[in-house]
Amino acid sequence: MKKIAMLLVFSVLFISCNPANDKKVLKTANGRINSLLVVMKNSQWQGDLGNELRKILAEPVIALPQPESQFEVSQVPLESFGSMFKATRNVLSVSLGDENSFTVNTNVYASPQKIITIIGKSEEELIDLIVTNNKKIVSEFKTSDLATVQRNILKKYWDPTKIKTFQEQGYSIKIPRNYNFVDDTGDFVWYRYHIDGANSMEIITYSYPIESENDENGNAIVARRDSIGKKYIPGEVKDSHMITEEAFTPHIFEVTLDGKKAFETRGKWEVKGMYMAGPFLSYSVIDKAKNRVVVVEGLTYAPSVNKRDYMFEIEAILKTLKINQ
Incomplete structure (x- = not known):
């Protein structure tokens, strides 16, 4: 019986240490379709930087009888971006840093999830990055949401x-x-x-x-x-x-x-x-x-x-x- 018990222990250890089983399990993303969370300082959201983002994110959808923005937008500062918000389906993170960058990541904290991170050395350079990539910002979130809708309704x-x-x-x-x-x-x-x-x-x-x-x-x-x-x-x-x-x-x-x-x-x-x-x-x-x-x-x-x-x-x-x- 001791030998059998030892074999079971070794089997469990082998399975748990096997890299093939070391796959990260992501929680299910939350948030409605056509909505996104903006992560940035409150002062920036209320200033010129936020105004530039709203021009893009709140642009009305064409050919609808009543005006409707293409995204429902919420905003939180970085210090409030905790575990609950990290599971949001669409996230746009905007901040100051040592270099200018625009990156797109998929399924970071949850699935399905799209996170766009924009970093600029100054607010002026951040605005330039946002304006330069305005179509890509919209396209990335819309394409991701379309795929989600297709998975949900076409089962x-x-x-x-x-x-x-x-x-x-x-x-x-x-x-x-x-x-x-x-x-x-x-x-x-x-x-x-x-x-x-x-x-x-x-x-x-x-x-x-x-x-x-x-x-x-x-x-x-x-x-x-x-x-x-x-x-x-x-x-x-x-x-x-x-x-x-x-x-x-x-x-x-x-x-x-x-x-x-x-x-x-x-x-x-x-x-x-x-x-x-x-x-x-x-x-x-x-x-x-x-x-x-x-x-x-x-x-x-x-x-x-x-x-x-x-x-x-x-x-x-x-x-x-x-x-x-």
Whole structure:
């Protein structure tokens, strides 16, 4: 029995000392999507340095009916950055030091977590670093949050091989199982998630042939989506259907999606002949191999409710697009 006991002791010691088992276990990160914690001196936060950060972090999200900042921001001084705050999902640390540096780290104290650390030899140099890296600051936090949303909402999704349009048209996106089927014609897909009451989030997809330069350069996006709205998305009264809001010009940016040239469009939709409207986001992807444009779009109907996070979830879904080779 003594020999067996000794063998057990040695086995435990071997396992505990084995480098393969010396993996750091991180706590689960806390904090809402599209929120971040700024760690810096109170006096700096209330001065020019803080003002420069707020210009970037509190910039309104475009094409929303009500103004909403792209991040909800909290601030604590370094001496208050204890264990509770260290588990925050998104952290931006700004301080003075002996050298200028801009670093990005992942999963330092918790997971998933993104920490950006900016150090400057003076406040003026700190401001220069912030201005120079303003797009990277936003992109790092947004990309991390998008991945988190995708992990959370896409644990269960509708099987793309069972969706007729995806099979016949040779592309697909991952639609969460809590979105309900509305339409699937072989050319057009429509799924809906009921937020509460009559409020909803909608996912639609379709494609159309490239027939002119306007289709390739993004100049036909509004005309094409309006024709789809007339054909597939009727309103509740006669001759009503979804259109792009005529009083608001959409914002269109050239981006890359699924490795292909695409146009991101952020605008507002309305139902012609009815008092219904809201924001939409679409990606029009140029599929040169099949001489077509593949469109994935999401929109929200939620009057008098903040819609930033709803549209962010839609963005996460749309960016799962895969076009068959």
